Amino acid sequence: xxxxxxxxxxxxxxxxxxxxxxxxxxxxxxxxxxxxxxxxxxxxxxxxxxxxxxxxxxxxxxxxxxxxxxxxxxxxxxxxxxxxxxxxxxxxxxxxxxxxxxxxxxxxxxxxxxxxxxxxxxxxxxxxxxxxxxxxxxxxxxxxxxxxxxxxxxxxxxxxxxxxxxxxxxxxxxxxxxxxxxxxxxxxxxxxxxxxxxxxxxxxxxxxxxxxxxxxxxxxxxxxxxxxxxxxxxxxxxxxxxxxxxxxxxxxxxxxxxxxxxxxxxxxxxxxxxxxxxxxxxxxxxxxxxxxxxxxxxxxxxxxxxxxxxxxxxxxxxxxxxxxxxxxxxxxxxxxxxxxxxxxxxxxxxxxxxxxxxxxxxxxxxxxxxxxxxxxxxxxxxxxxxxxxxxxxxxxxxxxxxxxxxxxxxxxxxxxxxxxxxxxxxxxxxxxxxxxxxxxxxxxxxxxxxxxxxxxxxxxxxxxxxxxxxxxxxxxxxxxxxxxxxxxxxxxxxxxxxxxxxxxxxxxxxxxxxxxxxxxxxxxxxxxxxxxxxxxxxxxxxxxxx
Amino acid sequence: xxxxxxxxxxxxxxxxxxxxxxxxxxxxxxxxxxxxxxxxxxxxxxxxxxxxxxxxxxxxxxxxxxxxxxxxxxxxxxxxxxxxxxxxxxxxxxxxxxxxxxxxxxxxxxxxxxxxxxxxxxxxxxxxxxxxxxxxxxxxxxxxxxxxxxxxxxxxxxxxxxxxxxxxxxxxxxxxxxxxxxxxxxxxxxxxxxxxxxxxxxxxxxxxxxxxxxxxxxxxxxxxxxxxxxxxxxxxxxxxxxxxxxxxxxxxxxxxxxxxxxxxxxxxxxxxxxxxxxxxxxxxxxxxxxxxxxxxxxxxxxxxxxxxxxxxxxxxxxxxxxxxxxxxxxxxxx
Numbered sequence: 001x002x003x004x005x006x007x008x009x010x011x012x013x014x015x016x017x018x019x020x021x022x023x024x025x026x027x028x029x030x031x032x033x034x035x036x037x038x039x040x041x042x043x044x045x046x047x048x049x050x051x052x053x054x055x056x057x058x059x060x061x062x063x064x065x066x067x068x069x070x071x072x073x074x075x076x077x078x079x080x081x082x083x084x085x086x087x088x089x090x091x092x093x094x095x096x097x098x099x100x101x102x103x104x105x106x107x108x109x110x111x112x113x114x115x116x117x118x119x120x121x122x123x124x125x126x127x128x129x130x131x132x133x134x135x136x137x138x139x140x141x142x143x144x145x146x147x148x149x150x151x152x153x154x155x156x157x158x159x160x161x162x163x164x165x166x167x168x169x170x171x172x173x174x175x176x177x178x179x180x181x182x183x184x185x186x187x188x189x190x191x192x193x194x195x196x197x198x199x200x201x202x203x204x205x206x207x208x209x210x211x212x213x214x215x216x217x218x219x220x221x222x223x224x225x226x227x228x229x230x231x232x233x234x235x236x237x238x239x240x241x242x243x244x245x246x247x248x249x250x251x252x253x254x255x256x257x258x259x260x261x262x263x264x265x266x267x268x269x270x271x272x273x274x275x276x277x278x279x280x281x282x283x284x285x286x287x288x289x290x291x292x293x294x295x296x297x298x299x300x301x302x303x304x305x306x307x308x309x310x311x312x313x314x315x316x317x318x319x320x321x322x323x324x325x326x327x328x329x330x331x332x333x334x335x336x337x338x339x340x341x342x343x344x345x346x347x348x349x350x351x352x353x354x355x356x357x358x359x360x361x362x363x364x365x366x367x368x369x370x371x372x373x374x375x376x377x378x379x380x381x382x383x384x385x386x387x388x389x390x391x392x393x394x395x396x397x398x399x400x401x402x403x404x405x406x407x408x409x410x411x412x413x414x415x416x417x418x419x420x421x422x423x424x425x426x427x428x429x430x431x432x433x434x435x436x437x438x439x440x441x442x443x444x445x446x447x448x449x450x451x452x453x454x455x456x457x458x459x460x461x462x463x464x465x466x467x468x469x470x471x472x473x474x475x476x477x478x479x480x481x482x483x484x485x486x487x488x489x490x491x492x493x494x495x496x497x498x499x500x501x502x503x504x505x506x507x508x509x510x511x512x513x514x515x516x517x518x519x520x521x522x523x524x525x526x527x528x529x530x531x532x533x534x535x536x537x538x539x540x541x542x543x544x545x546x
Numbered sequence: 547x548x549x550x551x552x553x554x555x556x557x558x559x560x561x562x563x564x565x566x567x568x569x570x571x572x573x574x575x576x577x578x579x580x581x582x583x584x585x586x587x588x589x590x591x592x593x594x595x596x597x598x599x600x601x602x603x604x605x606x607x608x609x610x611x612x613x614x615x616x617x618x619x620x621x622x623x624x625x626x627x628x629x630x631x632x633x634x635x636x637x638x639x640x641x642x643x644x645x646x647x648x649x650x651x652x653x654x655x656x657x658x659x660x661x662x663x664x665x666x667x668x669x670x671x672x673x674x675x676x677x678x679x680x681x682x683x684x685x686x687x688x689x690x691x692x693x694x695x696x697x698x699x700x701x702x703x704x705x706x707x708x709x710x711x712x713x714x715x716x717x718x719x720x721x722x723x724x725x726x727x728x729x730x731x732x733x734x735x736x737x738x739x740x741x742x743x744x745x746x747x748x749x750x751x752x753x754x755x756x757x758x759x760x761x762x763x764x765x766x767x768x769x770x771x772x773x774x775x776x777x778x779x780x781x782x783x784x785x786x787x788x789x790x791x792x793x794x795x796x797x798x799x800x801x802x803x804x805x806x807x808x809x810x811x812x813x814x815x816x817x818x819x820x821x822x823x824x825x826x827x828x829x830x831x832x833x834x835x836x837x838x839x840x841x842x843x844x845x846x847x848x849x850x851x852x853x854x855x856x857x858x859x860x861x862x863x864x865x866x867x868x869x870x871x872x873x874x875x876x877x878x879x880x
Contacts, residue, residue, distance in 0.1 A: 063750075068747050068748065068750070069747055069847075072744075072746065072747065072749075139746065141744050145704075145705060145743075145744070147703070147704050147705070147721060148704040148705065148744070148745060148746065151703070151704060151848075152746065152847075152848075152849070153847040153848050153849070235720070235721040235722035235723070236721065236722070241705060241720060241721070242720070275594075276596075277602070277605045278605065278607045279607070280605075280606065280607055280608075281607070281608065281613060282607065284613065306707065306716045306717055306718055306742075307718050308717070308718055308720060308723070308725040311635075311636070311639060314635070315632050315635075318628060318631065318632060319628055322624040322625070322627065322628050325620065325624055326617065326620055326621055326624065329616065329617075329620045330613070330616065330617060332583065333583070333616045336583055336586050336587050336590070337606075337609075337612070339586075339587060339590035339591065339594065340590050340594070340605060340606070341594060341600070341601065341602045341603070341604075341605035341606075342590070342594050342602070342605060343594065343596050343602060344590070344591055344594050344595050344596055345596050346591070346595065346596070354587065354591070357583070357584070357587060358580075358584060361579065361580055361583060361584075362576070362580070365572070365575070365576040365579060365580075366576070368572055368575075368576075368624065368627060369569065369572050371627070371628075371631075372568055372572070372627050372628070372630065372631030373631045373632050373634070373635035374562075374565045374568060374630075374631045374632075374633075374634030374635040374638060374714075375565070375568060375569055375572075375631060376631075377635065377638065377714060377715070377716050378554070378711065378714040378715075378716065380716055380742070381707060381709070381716070381742040381743060382709075382742070442553065445553045445554055445569075446553070446554065446555055446711070447555055447709075447711030447712075447738060447740070449709060449740045449741070449742040449750075450742075450744075451744040451749060451750075452749065452750035453749070453750045454750045454751065455750060456738065456753070532603070532604050532605060
């Protein structure tokens, strides 16, 4: 890497070249991150609008807004889009792509062309999913359970091919990040001097690399089953539908950790920077990411307690499930302990840390309810499960991701959004989120099954609260999108280090120059080595010498 | 808020008695954890907010005692939850030896209950349930109070799941294999039975009741069924019991359903999804019942379950007679 030490003004990565081609065929990780940001935001809006229609349909017990087949196709699209096009790529591909090389003090990821290929593959997979939607859409649920998925009409094979292709995007991004973290850390950055986001992304990448191929094989078998009737899963052909569920959850449970581990990393960064003190239990947080990735790969059968799998398998999967809860609890305690004797800045990212902690704790503890065999029998496939995974996936993963956007937004675009409005909006998001999803716990534990187009009248009032909450939540999120875009375009210019962060991305310009740094940065301490002595923390660049 | 009956429907299954206690236990663990952790968070935010004078010297980054505590306590609680949940699960899953066996068949989009010992069958389509309710007869799955019951389930098409919230019972039913669920009802009454595994268009309509009656009433119910099942087969009954009315209208002004209206269908020419035309005669009707995927009328999806092996020859004949008569009085045929 060149070590030109010139301080002459250089254009930022945003202005380094112009034209649509300079974006679509860029190999700059920052531009690729921004393109992922645009793509995932558009899909999130689309998936969110679908959710809004679903909630409006459920406002009354009778089916009256759309017909049942349209409802079934919409919840299938909502799930598929949110899982495969939004949450799985959002944190690694947007924040990871933009921030990972900067945090490492590197010029780019290890394989910049492969990184661009990941994005193009993502677009191709997304295009196939949308093509399936245009061709009449599919109503299998995002879980594609057989034999329903092999016997229903619609372009299911196109959608499955889209998921197959999306998997490769995920695998290549994971591979790229692992190699980059191994080979391109700045001089002086030992493993335990890495910011915790990098540990989280490392664990995420490992899961992406190891579990995604199983999904690829599974959906390929399903396509073959639909098209030429190979009979792996269809009992009419001598196959086994439970086998499909094992295959599917062998990927899709670890996929939950693909979604939540980067969120843990983002929260670790935000809590330390905005509390202006060293993080509590660095090694505990770093290693618990890895142990969650490992144990999380062994618990897939807890999705199948009522499927008819053997009682012994269920007992084993239940036992292992509780072992994921322990490292997760340790992380939560460590984040809260980091606030003790901190210099806590009530900034929008910190507001999202508080929101995350509250919602994720509810999501995690209701997971303990579902891990208990006797209780899961009653609650499985009810709205209790719907509430649980929205608390974890949206209250956890998406909330941390939105918080992360607020944290790195001034770095990405060099401009600041209106901070007071952002803090107020985060409260609106928190309140409307709970209004939307908390009633679902109750309606679920009282017996309302999920994926129901109509329901018995007893459940109506709780559903109405949820629907009103969902509309408020949607409004709050659109408001968030609005002020973030406004901030990126017209906000006041941001300094290179608006939050007084110590990791390397805060040592370059906002927005960064095309090659990230003017010289090769070096590291001589930990990422959160805030002064802890009597002097008052202030100013830029403390604790790390260039 | 902190009682089981706020969260859960009343439990009337002796085998699941006390299993709600674990729910309440975890509820308390959740509330206490939330209060402690959120309380600590809010207290720290209040105490160490930037600009507020506070002792910020040497914030700890490690504390062995604290870290061991917050690892060991959750571990102990989780072990308790695991053993408690597993114990209750085994108790809820193993049917007592003397259990009354009932065969449950799931099919898009209704349930069939066979009482093999008595040799009788009940079908629980929405229309039949309504009819029975009007007549004052027990609806849906009828079981005696105080007698252990073992449900042996299977499906004839896709996966369904029998879910009886008041019994804390849920079990998927699959094609080509049997699954079992068990309960012992402690109270007479009507309880909901839902399909909990997504199965297509009318998934949310695949609901019926479990009616728990006294042992005497149960015997009366079975005897009445025996009488009915020995009478001559009526096509309209076969049509109703087959669940056909869920998707097919039979009157002139019936709104279009999931399947085509059958009014005046016989003798008509229909356009198929392949673009071919077919004359609706006895052979086409029969084929469309036993193997509906073979020739699908344009504008409809391949969603009808195959009735191959589901109807006796006697029933098929009666059904055919009934179908041919639909709309014939209006002169629609020919």
